[in-house]
Amino acid sequence: MLLVVTYSRAARQTLRNVCNAHEESVVRRLGRAAMFEESAMGAFLGLRLREKHGADVQLERTVPFNEFETVGEEVRSAAAAYESREHPSTPYAKFAAGTDHPSPDALRGRDLTEDGRD
Amino acid sequence: MPIVDGERGRAFDLRDSEYEVAAVAAAIRSNSDDDSDASDDSPLTVRCPEPGEIHDHVGIVEPDRSYPLQTALAEVARVRGHESSVDEALADVREELAALDLPSVSLEAKRRQVAETDDAAGLEEQVATLRGELEAAKDRGEDPAALADARERAVADLTERRTERLAAEQSLERARTDAREARDRREERLRLQDRERNLERDARRELAGELQSSFERALSALGACGSGAVDGASDGYGANDSDVVSDRYGASDANAPASVDGPDAIGALAVCRIAPISAPVVVAGEWFASATAAAAALDAPVILVEA
Structure with missing residues (x-):
């Protein structure tokens, strides 16, 4: 999908107008941002916005997230385990210490991959 | 070229003339821009002081228009020297x-x-x-x-x-x-x-909000004018019984200062009444029987025109 983020009042207003006028090309509205369908129409709308508002419009293309492809089992199970922790106030760093779960630093240092292998 | 000369009077009645609201409003505004250039293409000349922000908000009164009454009333409060508790924060943000x-x-x-x-x-x-x-x-x-x-x-x-x-x-x-x-x-x-x-x-x-009670008094006073000056029969808003009129034109909500039960235009007239306005207020519609009554009720120079 195409992610459009606006950074000024005027650009935000134009985005609203565009979203109202082209509902069929808008996948989701997120306040001052929106996701457009990945079509030439979506691109056209995004480019029009940037043409009008320059640096106050950011256009990005998003990639679907598949955790089975982009992160290892270790990361998935760490997330699941942390969310079912006993004490909600335990920070992740403390939770992970002394276990097989990766430390916050290890997580930060690891890029996403395409095949799920670490 | 016809001239409405604000130096010679405060109440003008153009209801029998061909001039419409837009032309009169334009003449008032262009008067302040540049005399020489404005008089060329404008069908009418109005000699008057330069209209200010309050006049911009509520100075042209037409029956069916909506008005930024709160903005105008706040402006009146500023002119009267009121300050708000967020002025400092506002100045900081702007800085x-x-x-x-x-x-x-x-x-x-x-x-x-x-x-x-x-x-x-x-x-x-x-x-x-x-x-x-x-x-x-x-x-x-x-x-x-x-x-x-x-x-x-x-x-x-x-x-x-x-x-x-x-x-x-x-x-x-x-x-x-x-x-x-x-x-x-x-x-x-x-x-x-x-x-x-x-x-x-x-x-x-x-x-x-600080002028809310003045505003309410102005609405009542304008309603009271209705018994004599406001033409009661015109469009169902006015009535010859002053109490009825003031009822209808009461302020509507204490939490939203400057809102009005009734047409916005009556609120605009009320703001004009309590505002220091030196450029003529243009009034379209049968609110007042005469220009003199209007000028008295609004405590401002007035030009009446056909709605």
Whole structure:
């Protein structure tokens, strides 16, 4: 999908107008941002916005997230385990210490991959 | 050229003339811009002081228009020297906004560069083809020197192109990182602008609220005028019983200062009544029986026109 983020009042207003006028090309509205369908129409709308508002419009293309492809089992199970922790106030760093779960630093240092292998 | 001379009177009745609201309003405004130039294309000349912001908001009264009553009332409060409790915060936000340095973000050139250096695949294919041809030539026992040279050149091209592409990608990546910071700054501006707008709204509400009782009294007084001056029979809003009129024109909600039960226009008239207005208020519609009554009720110079 195409992610459009606006950074000024005027650009935000134009985005609203565009979203109202082209509902069929808008996948989701997120306040001052929106996701457009990945079509030439979506691109056209995004480019029009940037043409009008320059640096106050950011256009990005998003990639679907598949955790089975982009992160290892270790990361998935760490997330699941942390969310079912006993004490909600335990920070992740403390939770992970002394276990097989990766430390916050290890997580930060690891890029996403395409095949799920670490 | 017909002249409405504000120096010679405060009450003018143009209801029997051909001049409509827009023309009279334009004449009042152009009067303040530049005398010489305005008198040329305007069908009417109005000699009067320059209209101020309050006049801009409520100075042209037509029955079916809506008016920014709260804004106008807040402006009246400012003119009277009232201040709001958020004025300081508002000044701070505006100062921050003014001081904000906004680096521009344009990655277009770099994106284009990356896209244009993206022909390595073609070169790879060429290298592979040449390698195949080279081996075939060797198998046939031909002199491979020319093909070997071509292959070497293609490999060199490919290497060079890959280097260029890598450099372009890295350059784009760096620019993207820089852009993040520039966008943080823009995001901050948007946050400040939103805060400015909210504070402005708070200030307006507060200031208008300070004049709420004056506003209500003005509405009642205008209603009371109805028994004599406001033409009761015109459009169902007026009535000859002053109590009925003031009832209908009561202020509607204490939490939203300057709102009115009834047409917005009566609220505009009420603001005019309590505002110091020196340019003539243009009144269209049968609110008043005469221009003199209108000028008295609004405590301002008045030009009556046909609605």
